[in-house]
Amino acid sequence: MNHEEILQNLADSVISGDEEKAKDFAKKALEAGIDPLTAINEGLMRGMSQVGDDFSKLKIYLPEVMMAAEAMKAALSILEPAALQKGTGTLKKSKVVIGTITGDIHDIGKNIVAMLLRANGFEVYDLGRDVPIDDLIKKAEEVGADIIAASTLLSTSMPYMEDLISLLKERGLRDKYIVMVGGGPVTREWAASIGADGYGDDGEEAVKVAKELLQRVKGK
Amino acid sequence: MRSYRMDEITRRAFEGPYMEERDFDMNLMKRTRELVKEYEIRFDPNEIVTTDDSMADDVYEAGMRLFVELGFYCQTTKRIIKFEENEVREVLKTLPESIVIGEGKDAVIMAMRRVEDPTPPVIHSGPTGTLCTEGDIYVKTLRSYAQETVIDSVGAGTLATIDGFKIRKGTPQEFRAARMLARWARQAIADAGRPGMHINDVAVVSPEAKVCALDPVQGIRKTDGLLVAQMIELKTSLQHLALIEHLTSYGCFIGNLMTPIMGGYSGGPEGTAIVNVAEHLAGVVCYNANYHYLSLTNVRNLNNTDRQGLWTISMVGQALARNSEIMSIYDCYCAAGPGTEVLLREAAAGGVASSVSGLHLMGCGSCGGKLVDHATGLEARLLKEVGVAASGMSREDANEFLRRWIPLYEEWLDITKSPKGKTFQELYDLGSAKPKDEWEELYRKVADELSDFGIDL
Numbered sequence: 001m002n003h004e005e006i007l008q009n010l011a012d013s014v015i016s017g018d019e020e021k022a023k024d025f026a027k028k029a030l031e032a033g034i035d036p037l038t039a040i041n042e043g044l045m046r047g048m049s050q051v052g053d054d055f056s057k058l059k060i061y062l063p064e065v066m067m068a069a070e071a072m073k074a075a076l077s078i079l080e081p082a083a084l085q086k087g088t089g090t091l092k093k094s095k096v097v098i099g100t101i102t103g104d105i106h107d108i109g110k111n112i113v114a115m116l117l118r119a120n121g122f123e124v125y126d127l128g129r130d131v132p133i134d135d136l137i138k139k140a141e142e143v144g145a146d147i148i149a150a151s152t153l154l155s156t157s158m159p160y161m162e163d164l165i166s167l168l169k170e171r172g173l174r175d176k177y178i179v180m181v182g183g184g185p186v187t188r189e190w191a192a193s194i195g196a197d198g199y200g201d202d203g204e205e206a207v208k209v210a211k212e213l214l215q216r217v218k219g220k
Numbered sequence: 221m222r223s224y225r226m227d228e229i230t231r232r233a234f235e236g237p238y239m240e241e242r243d244f245d246m247n248l249m250k251r252t253r254e255l256v257k258e259y260e261i262r263f264d265p266n267e268i269v270t271t272d273d274s275m276a277d278d279v280y281e282a283g284m285r286l287f288v289e290l291g292f293y294c295q296t297t298k299r300i301i302k303f304e305e306n307e308v309r310e311v312l313k314t315l316p317e318s319i320v321i322g323e324g325k326d327a328v329i330m331a332m333r334r335v336e337d338p339t340p341p342v343i344h345s346g347p348t349g350t351l352c353t354e355g356d357i358y359v360k361t362l363r364s365y366a367q368e369t370v371i372d373s374v375g376a377g378t379l380a381t382i383d384g385f386k387i388r389k390g391t392p393q394e395f396r397a398a399r400m401l402a403r404w405a406r407q408a409i410a411d412a413g414r415p416g417m418h419i420n421d422v423a424v425v426s427p428e429a430k431v432c433a434l435d436p437v438q439g440i441r442k443t444d445g446l447l448v449a450q451m452i453e454l455k456t457s458l459q460h461l462a463l464i465e466h467l468t469s470y471g472c473f474i475g476n477l478m479t480p481i482m483g484g485y486s487g488g489p490e491g492t493a494i495v496n497v498a499e500h501l502a503g504v505v506c507y508n509a510n511y512h513y514l515s516l517t518n519v520r521n522l523n524n525t526d527r528q529g530l531w532t533i534s535m536v537g538q539a540l541a542r543n544s545e546i547m548s549i550y551d552c553y554c555a556a557g558p559g560t561e562v563l564l565r566e567a568a569a570g571g572v573a574s575s576v577s578g579l580h581l582m583g584c585g586s587c588g589g590k591l592v593d594h595a596t597g598l599e600a601r602l603l604k605e606v607g608v609a610a611s612g613m614s615r616e617d618a619n620e621f622l623r624r625w626i627p628l629y630e631e632w633l634d635i636t637k638s639p640k641g642k643t644f645q646e647l648y649d650l651g652s653a654k655p656k657d658e659w660e661e662l663y664r665k666v667a668d669e670l671s672d673f674g675i676d677l
Binding site for chain 2: 056058061062063064066102103104105106108112154155156157159160184185186187201202
């Protein structure tokens with residue numbers, strides 16, 4: 001089996017959510033001398049990108065995305081240590097602190113975004129739901145986050161997103177973080193009006209925007 | 221269990237099996253997939269209203285099994301409130317065939333409907349899931365529904381501000397909003413000359429804030445109702461159960477608000493139908509609900525008027541109508557906004573699919589609830605009229621209609637592309653709360669199209 005076939009099988013294992021196949025081809029990739037980062041980026045990530053695209057078009061649903069994420073995690077448990085051992089140093093991940101903001105206990109949208117961010121190579125700190133804004137900031141400071149992401153399904157929790165940005169400004173931290181917001185009642189226009197850096201209509205767009213912002217704002 | 225069972229439910233919420241919520245979600249996801257496979261439930265995009273009675277019965281049975289096996293998750297205690305099947309069936313036996321909602325001359329009978337039932341559906345209308353401007357605009361918005369003669373009930377709008385103050389969950393302003401939403405709803409129905417009309421909800425988030433709306437004179441009366449939400453999917457909290465306790469003793473109607481997500485943890489339409497049957501059963505047993513709001517939304521487009529959404533709604537409706545006395549209400553969520561033909565076409569499809577399947581009606585939500593004041597009484601009028609016209613229609617005829625009708629609007633259901641339309645203020649005369657000509661003309665145009673399709677409003 002040539003390198004391209006192994007990478008394709010890695011991608012397919014993620015698309016089909018097959019954990020065993022993912023682990024198997026992760027090992028095969030290393031045995032064949034494929035650079036672990038190449039296996040991650042051109043195998044697993046390619047598969048996950050397809051999964052994200054299919055979910056965005058609703059060709060597949062959340063359970064299939066969760067299974068794909070599990071398969072990817074299984075393969076990463078083999079490829080990441082190998083990459084670190086090679087000492088390439090390029091595994092440094094961008095960090096996101098995410099949560100459903102104060103007053104809201106709906107978390108399916110936030111969970112989808114967190115999962116897709118993880119699957120796209122971000123290090124995600126998911127604080128759960130009904131998260132006070134100062135907890136988001138504290139965690140971001142603690143882990144040295146690049147992005148603070150807040151979600152809500154409730155109009156009555158949207159003001160807390162404004163409060164998050166105000167508090168960052170008050171504490172002189174606004175320029176340190178990219179702030180992204182999203183969720184049912186949140187619109188692109190409203191996000192811009194409160195001074196958020198990014199917004200996504202869905203999980204797929206949130207990942208795309210996060211990547212673009214990291215490159216544009218932080219040069220990552 | 222006896223009919224008054226809150227102590228037993230609370231005991232189980234404290235003593236039931238402990239589980240992390242993520243594990244509950246994973247169990248629900250896996251078990252639902254297995255049940256879809258075991259019962260061979262299949263979504264058919266060309267047969268929105270299934271004519272396969274055995275499939276509807278299978279969905280009911282699978283929903284019962286899912287509820288009994290998984291239980292109802294209490295987020296506060298992280299424990300599962302579980303029931304035996306015989307306990308669920310005992311409670312189901314106590315459900316009435318009909319209830320009377322509202323009072324005096326404005327009261328209406330809401331009866332259990334069956335598949336292809338000739339009895340017209342009742343409509344609980346209002347700006348469901350839509351942000352509204354406070355004060356006089358809100359009163360006029362609700363009046364626009366109440367003065368439509370075909371409308372049976374109003375309520376349900378959400379406010380962004382109260383007295384100009386942004387409403388945050390759990391604040392004094394949220395409590396005030398609950399009180400004022402009820403008062404303004406009373407004023408709207410009085411202004412429309414229908415002071416006894418059933419008010420179906422005040423849309424505030426905190427269960428404890430909802431209690432502020434209860435007021436036999438100026439607020440929610442015993443002849444009105446409030447919705448108590450489940451969390452997605454198949455979850456509750458002690459706060460919600462406490463609200464049930466109070467509403468039960470107050471004596472008003474209780475609506476079980478379910479917001480299942482098509483494409484979420486329960487997967488596609490087949491799994492979503494099974495999970496939603498389980499959510500109805502949870503509403504019967506734990507919420508003591510008099511009626512149930514089937515407020516399904518698509519995970520991406522936040523509507524339920526696409527083929528998957530309508531199939532799911534019809535399947536749940538038929539499953540319940542064939543196997544129980546659970547009175548369920550189709551909460552119509554459209555991708556487009558008022559002032560557009562697309563929204564009226566979406567509502568018409570929803571009206572047919574739900575009415576034929578034994579459901580009552582609620583509507584209409586629009587634009588994913590993202591746009592303020594995008595709700596008017598006219599789309600609710602059309603939803604109800606179509607529901608009435610479809611009463612007694614055969615499932616075959618409903619499918620024939622939907623096969624030709626859905627292609628007229630389905631390309632516009634992507635939330636990023638669907639036409640947003642206009643606000644209530646732009647579409648209505650604010651003095652009389654009646655639709656302006658442009659909106660009436662669009663309604664007439666779509667009504668004429670429906671007539672060409674054999675549905676006379």
